[in-house]
Amino acid sequence: MPSRSLGPALFTRPKDEPRETLLAEAKEVGMEGMFPSHSDTTVSVVVLGCPEVCWRCGVITTNVVGVAPAGATDPYDLLPFTDDPVKELVAALLDEAARHQAGVGRIRSRWSKTTGSAYVSNGCRRCDALQGDHYIMESIAGIDERTMRELVAVAEAEMSAAGWTELLEACLGV
């Protein structure tokens, strides 16, 4: 079995690397399972959340950490929320009913003092305080095979196989 330890590094590669190289490396580290087979027309995807304590008001609020193929148990199969294409998908998939039921705050643009800019972010379900991307990245880094199973399924959807492939490629920078 090839090592999967290069998985997360794939998401931080230079954007000008040739597409063939990246796709070949994705396959080497076992990400080929993320790509739909030629016979698939749709892919079931799930938006995953992680309950955390709001730094401002102390309530437990569920932060969206990413999307994955339904049933995924490998943390490397999680496309991180902090990637812009994933944020767009999450915003499109998350309706108000699902959001409230899962205890997720609004996904919207908020000002960050840390970055000195506004970006689409998680927020507290009660007080709407920014749950910043650096904090989400720390949560994601702490997800292992056990805690992957404990994540909250916030929303599920069928995506076209072409749409999912586009998202994977956008996250891989190809």
Ligand SMILES: [Zn+2]
């Ligand atoms: Zn709060």
